Amino acid sequence: MTNLNPYISFRGDARAAMEFYQQALGGDLQVMTFGDMPGMLQDEAEQTLVMHAQLTTPGGLVLMASDTPGYMEYKTPQGVSxxxxxxxxxxxxxxxxxxxxxxxxxxxxxxxxxxxxxxxxxxxxxxxxxxxxxxxxx
Missing domain, CATH: 3.30.720.110 (Signal recognition particle alu RNA binding heterodimer, srp9/1)
Structure with a gap:
């Protein structure tokens, strides 16, 4: 089986957004920070940023997200919903x-x-x- 899942990029708001989506949609939220994976960042002050979050609802919806660290270009998609x-x-x-x-x-x-x-x-x-x-x- 192949899945197509939205993966949303944030600039520091991923945890708050995913917790909001969990309240709205229900389900299980798993969050991994950059601090959970040593050596992944150039700026140690960004350890609490979300490296990967996944919300899985009882109905099978899967929504993923992460924060974009400061050293990476942050792109907001246009024309995507x-x-x-x-x-x-x-x-x-x-x-x-x-x-x-x-x-x-x-x-x-x-x-x-x-x-x-x-x-x-x-x-x-x-x-x-x-x-x-x-x-x-x-």
Missing amino acids: VSLSGSDEAEIHAAWDKLADGATVSQDYGPAPWGGQFGMLTDRFGVDWMFSGGEGNA
Whole structure:
């Protein structure tokens, strides 16, 4: 089996973001810092930065993230969104409600012309999300 998983880069906010996503989506969060892997950094002051974090939900969603150390170029993707979709509209709506806290909403979550519900936001960490719930979403 092959998986395609979002892997989000942060500049010092990875732990806070992943803990926020865990509160919104549930699941098990595993976090490894650069300090857990000696010799990985040029700046010892960055030991608490997240080298790798993985959130795995009971439904099988996997979201990964890390912090970008100061010596590496930090790139924010443009035109990329994390998309959360499914036939359980109540579950998608609940995730929307939680992730919308502190977010900039670009399209309210509501009826979509193609059926079901749809909405878009940029969360408090600057990550773009799209939500599709209800009929026609698998």
